Amino acid sequence: MTRGTGNPPKRGAPQNDLGRHLRRPLERLRRHTGASLAFAGRVVPGSSDEHAIELSYFDGDVVGPLRGARLDHGHGLGGRVLTNRRSTALHNYVESPLITHTYDAIIRAERLYSIVAAPIIVGRKQIGVLYAARRSHHDQLGDSLDIVTDEARALEQQLTVSEVLGGLRSDRDELELAAWRSRVQDSHAKLRGLADTVDDPSVRAQMLEIAAQLAGEAPHDEPAVRLTAREQDVLGLLGAGLTNPAIADRLGIGLHTVKGHVKSLLVKLDASSRFEAVVNARRVRLIP
Incomplete structure (x- = not known):
């Protein structure tokens, strides 16, 4: 009361x-x-x-x-x-x-x-x-x-x-690491979204290469999992903890379209849940 x-x-x-x-x-x-x-x-x-x-x-x-x-x-x-x-x-x-x-x-x-x-x-x-x-x-x-x-x-x-x-780090370490990871994930998602608005193929390729480096992926390595550009965008936002409606709002696409991309990601990443998809994606360095 x-x-x-x-x-x-x-x-x-x-x-x-x-x-x-x-x-x-x-x-x-x-x-x-x-x-x-x-x-x-x-x-x-x-x-x-x-x-x-x-x-x-x-x-x-x-x-x-x-x-x-x-x-x-x-x-x-x-x-x-x-x-x-x-x-x-x-x-x-x-x-x-x-x-x-x-x-x-x-x-x-x-x-x-x-x-x-x-x-x-x-x-x-x-x-x-x-x-x-x-x-x-x-x-x-x-x-x-x-x-x-x-x-x-x-x-x-x-x-x-x-x-x-929490089992590995102090509260302060955990907060600092979570804040850093959140900034990197947000930057990764924004950079990929911004690349979609660039007409110059050379500039767009450089932006996507920087996004790949943020995810820890070697730019010239053959990726273990092949994703479409939009699937990569959705995956980045999943990794940042966004829900399907929030992803739809961020990318300017329909909710059912987002669900279709998530379903495709689960198949490609051999995952049974969103969390497992994000874990598997980080394991193969598709997202930071």
């Missing part, structure tokens, strides 16, 4: 690794999906041997008892996602036959109607659930479900990298 008002703060989260990474994803979810409220829950020990979801992180106005609610394994939308480990969309929460209705009173008090949710899984362990919710009816939830799922996958990648680096 905030002092003086007794109202819950707009955003708030326990200071753990998940909470530190959630602020921007939740902001993006509200912006890209048009949701009234974006929120997330972390996996906590349940009342029995099963785990539960505790709703702790929010972007948007919380008007009811949602903050701090604990959802048991298998119950409600969060419990279903925790059980099935799959993204799920509900057009009308309180009338959906897909879930138990243990928490309908909370949903009604919060005045939520359509909700989508995706699991957050790191190292095969589910650590949380990401949500986007509307306070009005919305039939077309497919795009929202894709956006929430993409944000969950990007968050998993960030958390995995953070976990690995």
